[in-house]
Amino acid sequence: MTDLTLLHPPSIFRFRELPCFLGPVSDVIPSTSIFEGYPIGFLTLSEYLTRHGFEVRVVNLALKMLRDRTFDAERFTAGLKSRAFGIDLHWLPHVDGSLGLAEQLKRQHPDVPVILGGLSATYFRDELMRDHPYVDFVVCGDSTEEPLRLLLEALRNGGGFERIPNLVWRREGLVVDNGISWRPDTLDHARYDYAHFFRMLLKYRDPVGYLPYLNWLEHPVLAVFTCRGCNHDCSGCGASSSAFSEVCVRTAPAFRSPQLLADDIAAIADHTGAPIMIIGDLLQAGPEYADAFFTAIGRHRIANELAVEFFHPPSRRIIERLSESIAHFNVELSPESHDIRVRRAFGKQFDNRLLEESLEALVASPCRRIDLFFMVGLPEQSYASVQASVAYCGDLLERFGAGGKLLPFLAPLAPFVDPGSRAFQNPEEMGYRLFYRSLADHRRAMLMPSWKQRLNYETAWMTRDEIVSATYDGAEALVVLKERHGLVSAAESRRIREQIERARRVVARLDSGDPPDAALREEIRQLNRLDTLCGKHELDWRVSGSRYHLFRCITSLFHGRP
Known part of the structure; x- marks a missing residue:
C-alpha cells in the first residue's frame, strides 16, 4: 500500500x-x-x-x-x-x-x-x-x-x-x-535526484512505469531546471511571465542555486553517460548567476553532453565561459521566425544581427551542435513568412553550416495556445481567434479526428488550413535544405517527404467528414507512431561512455542522497 x-x-x-x-x-x-x-x-x-x-x-x-x-x-x-x-x-x-x-x-x-x-x-x-x-x-x-x-x-x-x-x-x-500562498522564492527545496527513481523502480519492480518516454532506453536524455517561472513573455506560452502571474500568482521566477544545480548534474553524471539538458536560460537570473554556475560545474569536470537552453542569443563572453567550464555542450535557441517583426510580436526582443553573431561564435567554439527552432502560428506571421523563415535557414546553413553543427527545425504551435498566456487571455489584441475556451471545449477538441480541427486558434494572418499547409510545405522545403547540406541522407529526406504527403492526404480525407474506413484507421495508427516533419534521431545527443554506470546505480540503492 x-x-x-x-x-x-x-x-x-x-x-x-x-x-x-x-x-x-x-x-x-x-x-x-x-x-x-x-x-x-x-x-x-x-x-x-x-x-x-x-x-x-x-x-x-x-x-x-x-x-x-x-x-x-x-x-x-x-x-x-x-x-x-x-x-x-x-x-x-x-x-x-x-x-x-x-x-x-x-x-x-x-x-x-x-x-x-x-x-x-x-x-x-x-x-x-x-x-x-x-x-x-x-x-x-x-x-x-x-x-x-x-x-x-x-x-x-x-x-x-x-x-x-x-x-x-x-x-x-x-x-x-484556499488560495495560492505557497510560492517559494527558490527551488533549493526540490532535488533532481534521478538515483531516487532508480531506487523506486526496483522497489516497485516496475521499470516501464518510471521510464520518461518510449525510446528512452535507446536514446536517454535527463533534465534539470534552473527555475520555475520566467522573465520573458512569449505570447502563446503557458510558462511565460504573464501566464505565471495569471495562473500561479508568481511575480518573479524562483531559481535553484547555481551550486545545487551543478551538484544535480554531477549526481546524474555519476550514474549515467546520458545527455543532460539544462532547461531555463541561465542568464535569466543575471550574469552573476551564470558565472557562478559555470565555476561550479567546471569543478566537476562533467564528461556527459550538456544541452544548454538560451532565450536570447548568448554573447561571446558567455560562449567562452561555456567552453571553459563544460567539455561537451550543445546549445538550443528558438528564434521562432526570421522576421524581426514577427519575433517581437511573439515576445522575443533580439534582431538577426545578434543571432548571427552568436551563431558565428558558437560555430567557432567547441560547441558540438546548435539546434534552431522556428515556429508556425505566430502573430504577424503569414504563409509566405513561414516559407521565408525556411529560406533564411538555408542562408544560415550556407554561412554557418560547415561541419554539420547547425540544425534547424520547424514545428507548429499546436495543438493549443496555452491558457494563461497573453494570446489566450486577450486573443483579439494579439490577432488570434480562439475556437475553444473552457476545459470541456478543449477535451472535445482533443477527440476531433484531425490535428487541424484540434487547433484551438487561428490568426488574423493565417487560417487553420493555412497553418497546416505552411507547416507541411515549410517542413518539406527544410528537409530538402538539410539533405543539400548533408544533415540528412537522401533516403531519410525521401522518407520524410513521403510521410508529409501521407499526412496531407489523411488531413484531406478527415476534412471530408466521411467516417474513417478500416484502411484510413490503419493509416492514422501508423502515422501517429511516425515522425512527420523531421527524424526523431535528429534530436538525439551523444551518450558519453556507458549509458548506465552499474556500480554507482547499485550503490545508490543502499545510500540515498544526503
Whole structure:
C-alpha cells in the first residue's frame, strides 16, 4: 500500500481505439504524439515526499499503453493499492487523458481521493471542481511539494484541509479555494535526484512505469531546471511571465542555486553517460548567476553532453565561459521566425544581427551542435513568412553550416495556445481567434479526428488550413535544405517527404467528414507512431561512455542522497 500513486495518462485516454490523427504536435520533442513524457515535477514530488516519510510510486500509464497494445489499463488501475491517486494535468493536451483516468480511478476506488495538479489544472480549477465530482482535490501553483505533503498528512490524520496552502477542495459539497500562498522564492527545496527513481523502480519492480518516454532506453536524455517561472513573455506560452502571474500568482521566477544545480548534474553524471539538458536560460537570473554556475560545474569536470537552453542569443563572453567550464555542450535557441517583426510580436526582443553573431561564435567554439527552432502560428506571421523563415535557414546553413553543427527545425504551435498566456487571455489584441475556451471545449477538441480541427486558434494572418499547409510545405522545403547540406541522407529526406504527403492526404480525407474506413484507421495508427516533419534521431545527443554506470546505480540503492 502506497501513500500516493502518481499516474501520467496519455493525451487521449482511448488513443488505441479512436481514429484521431494527432499530427506533428511532438515532432521536435522526445516523446510521441500521445505525450507519454511525464512532467519532471513527478521526480521532485516523489523525492520530496519520500524524504518526508511517505511511500510514493510513479506510474507512466501512457507509456505502458503505448508499448503494449494488449496492456489492460483498466485492469491495472483496478489492482492499484494506494491511499491517494495523483494525476498531472500540466499541459492542456492531457485534458482527456487526465479526466478519463480520474473518472476510471474513482469508479474503481470510490473511497480513495483523486488529486490533480499542474498549470492547466490550476488555471481550470473552478471548472474541474464544479463539473467533475470524481476529482476530490486540486493542488495549485508551480511548486506543490509542500502543499501535497500537508495534504497527505491531513488525509492520514482525517481532515484539517483549511490550512493547506494552494488547495482547492469540497466542504459539504461546496468548493473551497484556499488560495495560492505557497510560492517559494527558490527551488533549493526540490532535488533532481534521478538515483531516487532508480531506487523506486526496483522497489516497485516496475521499470516501464518510471521510464520518461518510449525510446528512452535507446536514446536517454535527463533534465534539470534552473527555475520555475520566467522573465520573458512569449505570447502563446503557458510558462511565460504573464501566464505565471495569471495562473500561479508568481511575480518573479524562483531559481535553484547555481551550486545545487551543478551538484544535480554531477549526481546524474555519476550514474549515467546520458545527455543532460539544462532547461531555463541561465542568464535569466543575471550574469552573476551564470558565472557562478559555470565555476561550479567546471569543478566537476562533467564528461556527459550538456544541452544548454538560451532565450536570447548568448554573447561571446558567455560562449567562452561555456567552453571553459563544460567539455561537451550543445546549445538550443528558438528564434521562432526570421522576421524581426514577427519575433517581437511573439515576445522575443533580439534582431538577426545578434543571432548571427552568436551563431558565428558558437560555430567557432567547441560547441558540438546548435539546434534552431522556428515556429508556425505566430502573430504577424503569414504563409509566405513561414516559407521565408525556411529560406533564411538555408542562408544560415550556407554561412554557418560547415561541419554539420547547425540544425534547424520547424514545428507548429499546436495543438493549443496555452491558457494563461497573453494570446489566450486577450486573443483579439494579439490577432488570434480562439475556437475553444473552457476545459470541456478543449477535451472535445482533443477527440476531433484531425490535428487541424484540434487547433484551438487561428490568426488574423493565417487560417487553420493555412497553418497546416505552411507547416507541411515549410517542413518539406527544410528537409530538402538539410539533405543539400548533408544533415540528412537522401533516403531519410525521401522518407520524410513521403510521410508529409501521407499526412496531407489523411488531413484531406478527415476534412471530408466521411467516417474513417478500416484502411484510413490503419493509416492514422501508423502515422501517429511516425515522425512527420523531421527524424526523431535528429534530436538525439551523444551518450558519453556507458549509458548506465552499474556500480554507482547499485550503490545508490543502499545510500540515498544526503
